[in-house]
Amino acid sequence: MLARPPEPAIAFDAIRVDLGGKTILTDITLDVKPGEFICVMGPSGCGKTTLLRVVAGLVQASAGKLSLFGKPVQGPSRKVSVVFQDYGRALLPWRDAAGNVALALEAAGMPRAEQRPLIETLLAKVGLKDHAHKFPGQLSGGMQQRLQIARCLAQDPEILLMDEPFGALDAMTRQQLQDEVLALAAERNTTVFFVTHDLEEALYLGDRVVALLPNPGRLARIVDVPLARPRNQLATREHPDFLAMRRDLFDMMHETH
Ligand SMILES: Nc1ncnc2c1ncn2[C@@H]1O[C@H](COP(=O)(O)OP(=O)(O)OP(=O)(O)O)[C@@H](O)[C@H]1O
Ligand SMILES: [Mg+2]
Structure with missing residues (x-):
């Protein structure tokens, strides 16, 4: 008999969020694997924080279903912890x-x-x-x-949510903390849902990068980042694959914007 694949740590199933009479996010379908480091990026106002708040159980989806490890979300859970900017x-x-x-x-x-x-x-x-x-x-x-x-x-926590946690820090501190979070997440096999508007940060950290487009917030692209781990601030960022993915995502975000 085949082993059943593990339940996704986070499963978004056709999530829509309306706030103040406006659709903020629509048609978000995405499975995040246990232990995966997923980065969500997109321009200001595209709904990144709102999506993170849905996972945290702080905002309820207007349609669709969100499950954590196979269980529907019914408000904040002790399995989930949030680091704010x-x-x-x-x-x-x-x-x-x-x-x-x-x-x-x-x-x-x-x-x-x-x-x-x-x-x-x-x-x-x-x-x-x-x-x-x-x-x-x-x-x-x-x-x-x-x-x-x-x-x-x-x-x-089994799931760590991070909302632009390093946005207010200087470049050197930011890089140090990026590496510390990568090491901590790897050591504990924590699933990380990391929001940033910084494309390079997303590629540097993530196993996958999810790019959102605004009005209403929706999935534009989900990119696998098969760069070797542990990542290295110089070698990874200079790697031809890193540069190619950066260019590709940059073009996509600017063409469709
Ligand atoms: N409680 C609310 N009521 C009405 N509109 C809201 C509410 N919360 C957020 N919005 C709207 O939802 C949209 C997405 O907001 P959100 O904060 O999720 O964006 P973001 O991608 O995190 O932006 P930023 O990069 O600036 O942090 C914005 O247009 C915002 O005005
Ligand atoms: Mg935000």
Whole structure:
């Protein structure tokens, strides 16, 4: 007997989203495999955040079906964690770094004594071992974003949703964090749904890139990115296949726009 293929981590089945009397997204059908790193890109206003919010259970589809690991979504799930672009607002300013990570553990009802070693491990994982007692306001933008990632990891999510998480960071910090997220996702086999408007970032990170077009938001292209892993900021970005895919997607986004 043939083994059944595993359920997709995220299955979008003919999803439509209407908001304020307007169709924002239409006809989104896509299966994301467990452990896949999927990047969603497209111009501002094409519905990327809305699509991510549907997966997070924060926006309900007006038509179609969304399932996570074979189960229909009925609101936010502990299996899913979200990293927002706006780290300043995502963190609690009156709690130190350790306290912010503890939030996720408290929510899961973990006893305090068990929390401490886990918090230490998580902070070390994102390079914040020596900053456990600093408050968000005392951390750089990159460090605050690392802290938000540590807090999400504390939730031990099966699916990590990231909404332009590195958009506000300088180029070097951004590249560092890209590599850290790739390593963390690979280590845990986390499914990542990563939203960006940056085509190069999408190609650098993704196993596949999903390009959306606006008005209404719809699938324009789904591209396989068969570049070797681990990716490398120089070698990958200089690879002829990377450059060819970049040109192809760039042309497509500009022709049809
Ligand atoms: N609650 C809402 N009510 C009405 N319209 C909404 C609502 N939320 C989003 N929209 C509209 O949906 C469209 C898509 O918005 P969304 O934020 O998903 O785009 P985006 O691709 O994430 O854009 P950006 O790259 O600028 O973040 C926009 O036209 C926006 O005005
Ligand atoms: Mg957005």
